[in-house]
Amino acid sequence: MEQSTKPIKTAVVGLGMMGGSQIRNCLWKLPQYEITAVCDPFSPNLDACRLLFSERGLPVRCYADHREMLDGADCELVIIVSPDYTHEQIACDCLAAGKHIRLEKPLATTPEGCARIQRAHEKSGRLLQIGLELRYASPTKQMRDWQPRLGALKMLTCDEFRPPFLPKRGMVDDWITKKRYTGGTLLEKNCHHFDLFNWFAASRPASVYASGDGAVEYADTDVLDNAFVTVEYENGVRAMLSLCLFAPKKVAGSSLNELEIGLIGNRGRLELRGDDVFVWDRETGAEERWHYARENFEAHSDDIIPSMIELADCIRNGGEPLTGIRAGINSALVAFAAERSAEQKRIVTIDEIERESGLRFIV
Numbered sequence: 001m002e003q004s005t006k007p008i009k010t011a012v013v014g015l016g017m018m019g020g021s022q023i024r025n026c027l028w029k030l031p032q033y034e035i036t037a038v039c040d041p042f043s044p045n046l047d048a049c050r051l052l053f054s055e056r057g058l059p060v061r062c063y064a065d066h067r068e069m070l071d072g073a074d075c076e077l078v079i080i081v082s083p084d085y086t087h088e089q090i091a092c093d094c095l096a097a098g099k100h101i102r103l104e105k106p107l108a109t110t111p112e113g114c115a116r117i118q119r120a121h122e123k124s125g126r127l128l129q130i131g132l133e134l135r136y137a138s139p140t141k142q143m144r145d146w147q148p149r150l151g152a153l154k155m156l157t158c159d160e161f162r163p164p165f166l167p168k169r170g171m172v173d174d175w176i177t178k179k180r181y182t183g184g185t186l187l188e189k190n191c192h193h194f195d196l197f198n199w200f201a202a203s204r205p206a207s208v209y210a211s212g213d214g215a216v217e218y219a220d221t222d223v224l225d226n227a228f229v230t231v232e233y234e235n236g237v238r239a240m241l242s243l244c245l246f247a248p249k250k251v252a253g254s255s256l257n258e259l260e261i262g263l264i265g266n267r268g269r270l271e272l273r274g275d276d277v278f279v280w281d282r283e284t285g286a287e288e289r290w291h292y293a294r295e296n297f298e299a300h301s302d303d304i305i306p307s308m309i310e311l312a313d314c315i316r317n318g319g320e321p322l323t324g325i326r327a328g329i330n331s332a333l334v335a336f337a338a339e340r341s342a343e344q345k346r347i348v349t350i351d352e353i354e355r356e357s358g359l360r361f362i363v
């Protein structure tokens with residue numbers, strides 16, 4: 001059968017920081033996609049986007065409501081880049097309308113919301129990719145390639161010390177600093193890192209202990225701005241996240257530079273530090289270094305582009321995205337346990353979250 005090479009007609013829902021960037025820095029650069037519609041209920045952002053298209057002489061249909069868009073627009077894929085609290089409803093509506101979706105992380109703000117998206121996804125038979133683009137970043141891919149050199153993985157660390165979230169303007173100002181709109185920082189921000197933990201550990205997480213609070217930047221809100229989180233996996237791997245959202249920026253213009261990742265196995269050690277990935281052999285002490293040069297610093301575009309190339313390939317030729325429903329659910333489950341652990345100051349098992357919600361870690 002002849003494969004279609006026509007661009008995939010695509011709608012973008014949510015035209016704030018990430019939506020705008022994904023249009024300019026990713027979708028417009030990829031011939032696999034043609035944006036036919038955009039949607040945002042916040043008129044300043046919708047108007048700004050309309051202007052952007054008209055300056056380029058590109059036709060686009062503009063909507064303030066995603067349901068009207070689903071009724072009227074010609075698209076087979078919807079890229080959902082709206083705030084976390086809107087993911088559940090918009091994702092379920094798009095899947096019910098027979099669209100493939102690329103949904104920003106986190107999957108949803110509650111376990112029940114994640115389970116609802118999972119059911120809608122199963123029923124639809126459409127593709128779902130979740131925006132956990134760290135897996136597509138060149139340095140993490142390099143770490144993954146070198147991981148076998150470590151022997152049996154034992155410890156994982158991830159340190160993110162960075163400045164606070166940028167201010168948000170939209171239907172709810174600064175929604176990102178309010179737990180009811182995000183499910184909390186450890187879900188909103190750190191589902192990325194829990195996804196990497198799950199991916200590298202390749203096992204089911206058993207329990208989570210988190211200690212954190214809003215100490216400086218978010219002292220007046222109900223989200224955390226600093227935390228330590230430990231995750232114990234059934235295969236004996238233990239992982240530790242250190243988070244600080246009130247640290248000065250270390251390297252101007254960089255995104256992944258604020259993140260340091262370490263893996264230690266019984267035969268060696270692997271580390272992402274700054275722009276370099278290092279691997280050390282435990283027996284010989286030999287070191288190897290891999291350097292990466294980032295091209296586009298805005299809103300993780302360098303990492304989102306390969307994920308969008310993969311998605312187009314899956315839509316046209318079949319296959320499952322690397323960060324499909326499984327990555328979305330599994331990363332969120334660790335985050336739900338972590339949020340509860342920090343709040344209740346006790347160890348929380350993944351079993352506990354599963355029992356209550358019906359959501360299941362997918363091995």
Ligand SMILES: NC(=O)c1ccc[n+]([C@@H]2O[C@H](COP(=O)([O-])OP(=O)(O)OC[C@H]3O[C@@H](n4cnc5c(N)ncnc54)[C@H](O)[C@@H]3O)[C@@H](O)[C@H]2O)c1
Pocket residue numbers: 013014015016017018019039040041042045066081082083084086104105106131132133168169170171188299300
């Ligand atoms: N993958 C990443 O690295 C990464 C980084 C930042 C943000 N994000 C995610 O991207 C999403 C958007 O974040 P942002 O930083 O662009 O936020 P933002 O507040 O800058 O933009 C969100 C936009 O969505 C619009 N919106 C609100 N309700 C809507 C609705 N019902 N339908 C359509 N649009 C609606 C808002 O008006 C706003 O224009 C969030 O889910 C966030 O977690 C991901």
